[in-house]
Structure formats: structure tokens, C-alpha cells
Amino acid sequence: MNLDRYKNLKRQNRETINLNPIQRGGVIPSEAKKAIYEFWDGYSICDFCHGRLDEIDNPPVRDFLNDLSEFLNMDIVRLTHGAREGKFIVMHALCKEGDYIVLDKNAHYTSYLAAERAKLNIAEVGYEKEYPIYKIDLERYKEVIDELEDKNKSIGLILLTHVDGNFGNLNDAKKVGKIAKSKGYPFLLNCAYTVGRMPVDGKKLKADFIVASGHKSMAASGPIGVLAFNEEFSEVIKTSKRYPIKEVEFLGCTSRGLPLITLMASFPYVVNRVKYWEDEIKKTRYVVDELEKIGFKQLGIKPKEHDLIKFETPILDEIAKRDKRKGYFFYDELKKRGITGIKPGVTKEVKMSVYGLEWEQVEYVVNAIKEIVNR
């Protein structure tokens, strides 16, 4: 065993501007860094635990979960290891084997995996229009539900991806929430890309359950997630017959460590930053406008309503044909300029986000890309 390779672990891209959309919302502020110093030992969060993670008062986990409920406008909040783990918990607790889940065609792969693990069936709601918009046909939820009911299929859950991770399309969740309510099915909204980046009001969106991701969008070190639900569904979260204070679907405690500390320490920062969502949208639209001038083509809903941008980039494909680095030229040239997070070697389509960057940095990124393309 060469144990030296675990000594001095370095992050190669630590000082770069990282455009990877899954990373922009997880950059932690200095408040969280300071808290890490205090709590980096395993189980340190449990110094003053009386048996339940969500009821620890020191550090203030109990208060935090209450404040988080208020922030999300939901009744009850629990911690999970991430959005995917939250989705599995809801499915496993609510549905019986073989039930159908109705979900959008832009759903994250982990929504499908959670359903597969819970031994459920899937019915998809497709697009209003495919290329280049890929907008989910929200009204179709009604029809898909009707079709399943006509076939006497048992429906366990309605799931919608608030913003998908492929096109960054924002869905009007309220529409689906209303359909679910009128049909009498519970409604789970996957907010992995929205809670912590933009304002999310669970009640207004008619969500019965919300899952969110700390490491993706709440300025927390992973892995940690949030599961919020309404009073009406409080009985879904059962406690153990043998250990009455322990919740079965959470195996007692979930995120018992550093990720939770960072989620708490970053909370004031996150509560504040979502107020500036309009400015983030401005930055995003600026990037689209400028890069479309040089031959990029934005896919998904236009104009952008979320910071995740997917571009079709025929111009990069063209350059790759004449560059000896092939498709890697773009990654390479960006890296030289201190910019990372664009998939190496890919030239047909690129995904990026400038969420949380200063305007100066956004301009720097845009100019760098223009320079690389126009060499």
C-alpha cells in the first residue's frame, strides 16, 4: 500500500473560477469555514445530544430546523444526506411496492434510482416541445394520472423537478401541485437546484414534500440534504416500535457531522443571498446574450429563469477539428485563464453557471471565452 498518496491531499482547482453548475451553489462562505474548525471531529455535533439529532440544542440544530421551516414555508423539516436520499425516504415511506410515480422527463437520474430502489414504477410526463426548449408539459400531469387511473394502476406519488440539472428549466410547480391536490395524491417537489439559490415558498407552490441539497445549492460541504413536509403528512415519518424516539426512515440520525455544521453556519448567508436572485438572473442572461453573439446557442427556456445554462456550441466543435488538442482545447485554454468546471473534451454542448460570481468575474469569464473562440 502506498500510503503517501493520501498525505497532503490537494485540490487542483481550488483557486479557479469553477463554472460547473453543480458546484456554484455549494461554495461555502467564511462563516462556515470558521465553524468547521470547531466541529471537525467525528460525532462532535453529538456532545449535547439527548437521543435525537433534530432536537439538539447546542449547537442549535432544533432552532435551525424551525427556522428552515419558516424559510421554506413548510411545517416540518428533517435532515437527510442529500436530495436523493430525501426522495427515497418519501417514496419508501409513502408508497407500496409496484406503485406508480408520475414524474417529469427532465427528472434527475437519482429520482429514477430512488424509485428503482423503492421498487416502484414510473410514468413520465414529456415535453410541450422538445428541441430546443425541452419545456415540460405540465398540464400533461393530469392526463398521465387519468391514464393510469383508467388502467387501475395505483399511484403513490407525484414528483416534479423544480429546476432540472440538464437545461436549467424552471417549472411552474403550483400548476402540478394543484393537479396533485385535485386528484388526491401527495406532491414531492425536488428543489435541489432552487432552495438556497432562489426564494422557494413551499405552501405557495402547493408542495406536500420538498427535498433540497446542502452541497448543491445551500453553501454547505456535502453530503447533506433537507426534507420538508407539511403537518398533514407528519404520520408518514414513523418512529420505531422498539425505539420510540427514533425515526425509522432516518435510521435514527442522518447527517451527524460536519456537513450539518456548515449548513447551519451558512444559513444566514443563504437567507440573504436568495434576495439577490434577480441579479443572478441578470448575470445569467448577460452570459447568454454575449455568448450567443459568438455562435453559442442556449437550449431550454428563453429567456433564462435559472442560473444553469446549457449551450449548443457548434463553434467549439469546428475549432476542435483544426486544433491539435482536439476537443480538449477549450478546457485547456480556460484552465490557462483560471477557469474550470467545463467538461474536458466536450465541444458539442457545454453546461455552465456563473451563480454567485461578482460581475467583474462574470465579465472576465465572458471575455475569456470570446478570446478563446475568436483567436
Place this chain on the structure above:
Amino acid sequence: MNLDRYKNLKRQNRETINLNPIQRGGVIPSEAKKAIYEFWDGYSICDFCHGRLDEIDNPPVRDFLNDLSEFLNMDIVRLTHGAREGKFIVMHALCKEGDYIVLDKNAHYTSYLAAERAKLNIAEVGYEKEYPIYKIDLERYKEVIDELEDKNKSIGLILLTHVDGNFGNLNDAKKVGKIAKSKGYPFLLNCAYTVGRMPVDGKKLKADFIVASGHKSMAASGPIGVLAFNEEFSEVIKTSKRYPIKEVEFLGCTSRGLPLITLMASFPYVVNRVKYWEDEIKKTRYVVDELEKIGFKQLGIKPKEHDLIKFETPILDEIAKRDKRKGYFFYDELKKRGITGIKPGVTKEVKMSVYGLEWEQVEYVVNAIKEIVNR
């Protein structure tokens, strides 16, 4: 919302000698602290991911999992969010609803919870002798299995707690492994209190599956765990039909963040420290010898074979009756001396561990307790 309470989160007990057995094995070394600086942003571990957490080369996750297999003498290793999550994965993947799990009466509450979540039944193996030893009657595994078979019950899994969290009793796992093998059932060994503290050789112990805990015993910030298994069981871990590179029971990726970085960075330290297990046992036995002189009585197997000590403490109970602080006097007096981790208010029984403390600190702890009792 009073957001000020999340600013400057402090760990009150940061600078103390913490005797809580669940905390001693999770104290992280400076190597891990340095690595945290590099990777504290959410999803930073995924900078160079091609779709699978366990195959990331930078940082060296793939190498690490191979080295960990060697360290445990098992064929394959995967990451989980903790030992409990690993147990659920094994149960959920291996067993069908209603199956029986045969486990020891000292099993951790999360073994029961994992079984409850997986909708399984439990058959317990009890003690050779209850008070004061509480030693599991390992040969009884055979009888319990026979009894279930006689009743035509379907058995899904044999589980043994290598060292339990109540008495710190070490079980001779090989005995149970042999029984499981001869009967043809898979054998899961819960090593949450052993892997990372003492040498564990999976093959020698006849384990088919091993779960371990990073935050409990592998000097990692939680939550993170390890699931190791043998080639023979590799098909239990199925990949998704729709996403063939993603493993269903792991929902794609598990511990995608800081806890994994600390587990890797601490690994050389852990590999080294288990070599000094005999010295840890010496410290533990010294504590027992000295404290039995002042009226403490060690429960569980004697002499100690693990650092977790449970004492019956009639002497503390007596003092509590005449101290105006009642049962809190012990916690309070220890705290004054910079020692924490003993449950406040409890005087009939106390649990403690001096794992990883310097001999000088062990003596300091022993002398402090003597001083408090003999005031």
C-alpha cells in the same frame, strides 16, 4: 428568525479530554484538517468525476477503496453514510420482506432500525450469562437458526456486532462466521467500534460483509461509513437498468463530500494506529484496575478486550445523595478539570473510553476521578 445564533458557532467542549466512547475514535489528525481546507466546498470531490464516486482518480478515491479492501482483507469496498446505512443496504439488497435476521442481543439500535426499515423480522441470540458479563452465547446462533428452519422461516442474514456499544464486549466473530457458512447464510459483521481502532481481518473472521464507521472509529468527520464485501456477493450490488453505471442501493453516489476527504487523509494515520492496539488495551485495563479500587465495578467481559468501558458506580450514586448538585456533581467536577463526555446527571452507570489519549492524559483522568470521589 434570529439568524445571529448561527454566527460564530462554537464547540463548547473543543479543548477538553472527551471520554465519550463514540467520540474517541473520531478525533481527526492534522493531516485531515489540512485536507479539509482544500475540499470544504460542496461537491468539490467531484471536480474530476466521470460518473462514479468510487472511480474518481483525483483525489485518489479509487486507489483508496482498493487500499481499504487490503486493509480489511475483503475483496470490494464501497462508501456509505455510516455503518447503519451500510447495514440497511445489505439487508435491503439481500433479503426479501418478512425474512428473518439473526442477530446478537447486544446489537446496536440501528441494526434493529435497519431491519425495521427493510421490513424484516428479528431473531435474537442472547447471553451466555447476563449480569455482570453480558457475553453473547455465540454457539446459540446455531440453535436459533435451527429453530427458525424448523418453523420454516426464511432467514435472510446473520448479523453479529463485533464490539457492542454498551459493554464494549468483543465477540469471536469467526465462530459465528463458521456457523453462518455451514448453514449457507450470508454473514454481516458490524465493525463500527473495531475497524480503525484495532486490526480487523475480514477473511479471517469469515465475514461476507463488513460495515464500519468513519466518524466513530476511523478518525473521520462524519457522516461516513464503509461497506466491504467479498467477490462472491458482488452481484448483490446491482446497477440501475436505466443508468447502467449507477448502483441502485447507493442511489448513484453516497458520501460525496468532506467526510470522504477526511477518511482518506486520515487513512495512513489509522493504518498506523491499529498497530498499537495492545497499548490501548493496556491503558483501558489500567483505568479499570485503578477505578475499581475506588468502588467502580466494570461490567462486561473481564479483562477488557476493547477500549469502551462500562462501569457500575454505586459510589457516585452515594455521593450524589449528599451533594447539592445531585447527580450532576460528577459531570461538573470533571468539567472543572477539563474532562467531558460522561453523561450529565447519570450516577448509577458510566461509560467511558481513553482510546488515543497519551499515557499522561490517562493518568490525569484516573487521578481526577479519584480526587472527585475521595474529596
